[in-house]
Amino acid sequence: MDFTLSKEQEMVRKVMKEFAEKEVKPIAADIDKRGRFPRENVEKMAKYNMLGIPFPVEYGGAGGDDMAYVIAVEEISKVCATTGVILSAHTSLACWPIFTYGTEEQKQNYLIPLARGEKLGAFALTEPNAGTDAAGIQTVAVLDGNNYILNGSKIFITNGGQADIYIVFAKTDKTKGTRGISAFIVEKDRPGFSIGKIEDKMGIRASSTAELIFRDCIIPKENLLGKEGKGFKIAMSTLDGGRIGIAAQALGIGEGALEETIKFIKERQQFGRPLAKFQGLQWMIADMATNLEAARLLVYRAAFNKMKGLPYNKEAAMAKLFAANTAMDVTTKCVQLHGGYGYTKDYPVERMMRDAKITEIYEGTSQVQQMVIAANVLK
């Protein structure tokens, strides 16, 4: 077993860290407060191929690998979980299914501009009545000559309203349950496609979470992704990879909070000595560091399996379950260690705590991860 990263991955980490510190961190608190989508940083990430890390150069990507991508999400999320999820949703949930299931023509038309970062992507599965129960979606697509006509709505769509290209799931055959679901590539300017409510959220406040509305939205037949009826499989396998991205985001949030807290407790004095000198607090720090390290190993392991073409369904679920729990636990304790200061917006840990919560919910709640893990273990 070899725990060393490649030289390329190490340099990716160094550059992502520098980019995060210099470009992302300075605006993180402000965009959170205003709920402002950081378009300028999306453009900067595009410039440096950060929006297409694991895809081949011929498809507009950086020619990197899954591990480098995970490291990028982790480093960005250390300072700003919002920017982390923009990157993760775009890469894992929009680029990846086109790369994996798209025709050559679809890759040329959609993957290249996405991986280059000229366009931003999103993934639209969830509906008001179909969250964890994804098979229950009610959006329908009806074939009409050379087009599909899409009707229905999606909610809680990350990058919604900001993205240019959406992977949308709809029923093409209501009689067939999960096998009646198909995936479509939908550009934002398709007639009949509009953006509805933008959510006002607890955390990751600068990411756009939107409702998508399809009213007789016309999609050319060529935009069917994969075969008709394969949509559910595409959605589930996409989410398997997406979970690694969210697990990396959770890991980054936890690590970022711990870094801030270590700095704080070394400076903050009570009873005439720095907080870091109190053994009870040291124990908390030790536990947090250990849990984060365990989370990191799970996340990297899942990325490693994906990179090597090994199964990663269970590994991704475990990584996300554990990293999300750890992020929530660590950020809560970090706020605690900051005392009253931690509860104010003068310190970033309260934002990190709010941001951490979503990692237990989206791209499969922790309970969904437990279902996936149990299904694997009890096979």
Added chain:
Amino acid sequence: MNIIVCIKQVPDTNEVKIDPDKGTLIREGVPSIINPDDKNALEEALRIKDEYEDVRVIALSMGPAQAELALIEAVAMGADEGILLNDKAFAGSDTWATSTALAEAIKNIGEFDIIFCGQQAIDGDTGQVGPQIAEHLNIPQITYVEGLKLEASKVRAKRRLEDGYFIIEAELPLLITATKALNQPRYPSIRGIYEAFKGDRIKVLTAKDLGIEEYKVGLKGSPTRVSRSFTPELKAGDLVMIEGSPKEQAEGLIVKLREARII
């Protein structure tokens, strides 16, 4: 057009810790970076490459084997190739010996139009190697550059002084030392990183490859020696703490300063 950029790999001095007893640097765990001013030098070269056709940018460094990573990073940023001078014979070089070795390497490269260096390195802060290279090569230099325009075979540079600036013009070839005000360096792109590690973009040269006599470089070729190093001493003040509410503290301070006739 050939542009040579001299870069140095340095410990990040913001992270440097000193062993107070020995007066030496604790290098362990200190990240190595491309010297910040050298990134401005590289950025300026890359901007010329972006603007004009047929520009080749060569990053040149002298240092231990691990300095190769600094050159790879330079290639990832957009340099065409990197050359590392790596040889035990170069160890212990002061600025004179360093500039001698780098100048020899530049002669070895052959044709060049502009040499860019950073104004100074954060570990040594001398700012000497650039001008010394220019002298070894008998070309003009413009230091402290914070604005640069290339016009045909001539440059026009804004050169910072403490009390203003000079506008300086010179024909190519010449040497420029870049300050932070010159530009905002780009990051290496992720694609650039993966490409930079492929193939042999970095050439490693020894003193013998350059045909330099060993007595001219390294410790032997260095006119200066470090006779001792130590941590800076501090002068303790006679501290008077001023307590109370912020208002009481502020007024207390004003009283003290007035009594001491400072204000």
Added chain:
Amino acid sequence: MVNSALEEYRGVWVLAEQREGQLLDVSIELLGEGRRIADKLNTQLTAILLGYRVDNLAGDLIKYGADTVIYGVNKLLDTYTTEAYTKVICDLIRGRKPEIILIGATNIGRDLGPRISSRIHTGLTADCTGLDIDLENRRLLQTRPAFGGNLMATIICPNHRPQMATVRPGVFEKAKYDDTRQGNIEKFTPNLKEEDIRARVVEVVKEKGSELKLEEASVIVAGGRGLGGPEGFKLLEELAEKLGGVVGASRAVVDANWIDKSHQVGQTGKTVRPDLYIACGISGAVQHLAGMQNSKYIVAINKDKDAPIFNVAHYGIVGDLYEVLPELIKALDNIDEIMENIK
């Protein structure tokens, strides 16, 4: 160089820097230190002055302590250019063989010094903050900061002459002007042609007023990481203005781009010795302290009562600078009332 050759080199030189006919303060500081060193070596102190129509300065250099002034006059030396100055000075060095040359570590001195040392093939120590002599072998002990001021190193140049150093402005005290001093002024016209200057100065722009003179300020209000962000400097500026001072900064905030490098105080920034130095949210990294610890009065305002800045401060306030500074600004307006009240 063999030892007998080293013996041929005698005398201490100071390269006097003038801009528009004004002698820089650092040159006067160097004459003071150069005098001390020359006396220790029992040798002569020579000032080198290059320019055009700056005869009055030649006399001043004597009054400030030089035994001899070598004064090169040429229109091409009116404004500094690397190549003209290097040529004239190298010719002088080869002809007269000084053992020590001191140069102000200004943006010009740091351009000229390395060019000369490279041509002459001798050592040059940059940005010295301390000089001394090892009398046994007439070595110049040149002390300078390294690694961002985290470390000090003493450099020697054992086998090459002259021993050259650039010296940080503000480190040494200015020499006293002594009207009664007499000395030699050797005026000459260096042989220079236009073609000798390949990098030509086509425009000289002065930025007086706007230019920050940290070294000359009698009051400095300096900010560090404790400000929390670049906006905090507005408050410092307000206070500095009230006190007739200027704003300084720690290395950390300059690196973070909160404020321009010209404000930086410390080993790698400017060495200052104002009458009053107010350090706000500066923890007092050793490299910062070294640039300001010679200030006459140091006030430290910091949240952390154990911050090292308090070790060099005369007055300390533990508190939030965003609470204390506005009160301080208010108090300055009511200073008479406050003084009245305590009576």
